[in-house]
Amino acid sequence: MIKPASILLILTAAFIFLSSCTNLHKQEREMNGVTSLRPHSGSIPVLVNKYSSLPPGYKPDDLVFPNVPFLFTEKIEKRMLRKEAASALELLFQEAEKDGIFLAGVSAYRSYEAQQAIFNSYVQAQGIEKAKTFSASPGTSEHETGLAVDISDKDGKCPAVDCFGQTTEAGWLEKHAHTYGFIIRYPKGKEDITGYKYEPWHLRYVGPRIAAEIKERNIALEEYLKAEPVITKSDSK
Ligand SMILES: [Zn+2]
Structure with a gap:
């Protein structure tokens, strides 16, 4: 019973x-x-582009200073990354050195306020329509996630500029970054999907599993997340 x-x-x-x-x-x-998968602001695969912005004032709560060289020595905001991305970047730099590739960070985290100040100064100087063509409005720069970092060779010969694409350092990143969870966020040929021209220096941390799939399928993050393609082109980063 x-x-x-x-x-x-x-x-x-x-x-x-x-x-x-x-x-x-x-x-x-x-x-x-x-x-469509729309990860929230604090999640590792979060989508940030001209159509998908972070909430005003968003700030990641786990920013740290990765122990890797940058082109500057000051311990300032733009040297910071979220913890998981920082550890992955340290590993990436260590493994690159084993292959004789010496890298340096150019710029990592940027606060909403910093992006706002940059954008506003361009708006004042050149008007909003012009400013939008080369600068990201606050909330739409991937650097605000704390998961993106611009990389150069250690001497800074081509810091976040087109000539970086021809360097052995860029070649190494193209081949190996995904192993450490990073993607070349704005790949060649995906301009009408990401909304940005090819930026071989801009790495975005998405974690090793997603990075491997994106690399394998040769797709952009927007395609992985089945998000709307960003058709507007610009030179901003
Ligand atoms: Zn960048």
């Missing part, structure tokens, strides 16, 4: 089990991209 209390217990357990299955199913469906 089963007591009513036991029946209640079994029913509760069954309910919890079934609802967790439903949640799992929902997550899988989103992960497989049947519906």
Whole structure:
């Protein structure tokens, strides 16, 4: 004879089990991209572009100074990255050195306020329409996520400029960055999807699993997340 209390217990357990299955199913469906995956601001695969901005004043809560050389020595904001990305960058630099590739950071985190100040100064000087063609409005620069970093060779011959694409350092990054969880965020030939011209120096941390898939399928982050392509082109970074 089963007591009513036991029946209640079994029913509760069954309910919890079934609802967790439903949640799992929902997550899988989103992960497989049947519906557009829109990760929240603090998540590692967050999408930031001209159509998808961070909330005003967003600031990651786990920013640290990665122990890698930058082209400047000051311990300032633009040297910071989120913890997971910082550790991955340290590993990437160490492994690059084993191959005789010596890298340096140019610029990493940028606060919403800093981006706002930069953008506003361009707006004042040249007007909003012109400013928008070469500078990201606040909330839409990937550097505000704390997951993006511009890289150069250690001497800074081509710091975040086109000639970096011809360097052995860029070649090494193209081949190996995904192993450490980074993607070349604005690849060649994807300008009408990312909204940016080719930037071989701009690395974005998405984690090793997603980075490997993006590299393997030769797609942009927008394609991975089944997000709307950004058709407007610009020179901003
Ligand atoms: Zn950049």
